Amino acid sequence: MDLNKEIKRLERIYLEKPKRVFTMYLNTDPADPDQQGGEWKIHLKNGLQRFEKYLENDGDKEELENFCEIKRKVENYMAEHELELAKSVIIFATPDQSTWFAERFQVPVQTEFFWEEIAKVDQLIQLHHDFPKTGIILIQKEAIKIVETELGRPINTYFYELDLDTEDWRQHTGPHRARATVGSGGKSTKREQFIARFEANRHRWYKQIAPKLDKLAKDHNWEYIHLIGSSEETQELAGEMNKPINGFLDKNMLDSKETEIIKTIH
Template sequence: MDMNKEIKKLESVYLEKPQRVFSMYLNTDPSDPEQQGGEWKIQFKNGMNNFEKYLQEDGDSDEKRNFWAVKEKVENYVRENEQNFAKSLVIFATADDSVWFAERFQMPVKTEFQWDDTAKVSQLKEMHQKFPQTGIILTQKETIKILDTELGTLKETSFYELDLDTEDWRQHTGPHRAQATVGSGGKSTQQEEFQARFDANRHRWYKSIASKLDKVAKKNEWERIYIIGDKEEAKDLRANMNKEVTDIVNKNMLDHEEMKVINEVIAV
């Protein structure tokens, strides 16, 4: 999804009575102390009922029918997807289906509802400004993991692993092949030899992968780039990339769950 296009499309909407645009930002964050009991369900129900009560009092039967049509679609979406909610739910909708935008995000929002002639896009724009199309590059020795993200949501994951025989970086989309662990006797001679070889060749090896990462950044139109990894490795990779790196997080998170990594970047 091209979020810039979606936002511009929503900003261009203007409808006159009895047509209206429904806008909803719903905080569904289970880590929020105010959401521990699933309070979002109450807030959602109250928000929808308040509109219905207002329209009953207003007496415009056509507008009331339009709201009921939107309410049914929104309630169906919430019911069908509530088991997969993340931190927030954002919906824009009209009765005639000319507008339908429903997305679950890993970014927090302030709960609010609107039924008006325009879509209320201010929070969505703020979210996108904070977390536009973003590349997260995790480095750990001979493995590079790439997360293509936007608005705190994972779009795609890919890997590059260094073939130590040919010294070529090979891309694959499957899960990262974890390195064998060392027994209680300490580091093996083989691992010590690899570490020495890696330290001696890291700059050259990272220089060869950096050009590939620049191409990935250009293809995905990343507006921000974060590198996560060992301090020296991340610093070396950044120095070899032509694309500007927004920030470095000095943590080894290659094998961490993707959303934990994304949340680390959101917190930066």
């Protein structure tokens, strides 16, 4: 999802009565002291009922029907994803079904509900500013993993691995494969030999991969870049990249889950 384009699209929406644009920012953060008992369910119920009662009193039957249709969709979405919630849920919806934006995020929001002519994107814009599109590059000698994030959640993951026979970096899709050079017992000597070879060629091999990472950052519009790995390797790679590096972390997290990796930089 290109959030910049999505925000611009939402900003163009304008609907007059009996149609309206529904906007919901719902705090579902289990770490929030105000959410310990799943209070988001009460906030959701009260927020939706408030508009329903207002429209019932207003007497516009068609507008009420439009809102109730969206209310059902919102309730169904929350019930379907109840066990997958993170810190927040943001929804934009229109009765004509031209807009249905429903996403769960790892960033906090202030709970708000709107039923107006326009989509209320202020919080979404601020979140995009606070949690921009970021590339997290994790390094462990001949293996590199890139976690692309936006609004605190992973949106893409890439793997590169050095082919020791051809000395070329190859991109893999899906979970990265076990490296043939990693071993134990009888293979420990082979691993030690590889490490010595890698250290002798690290500068040259990182110089080869750096342009690929720069291109990925440019093509995917990364606003921030973080490098995670041993300080010697991250500094070496940073020196070969043209893109500025915004943060370094001296830690081995190559095999960590994407959500855990993202938490380390937020």
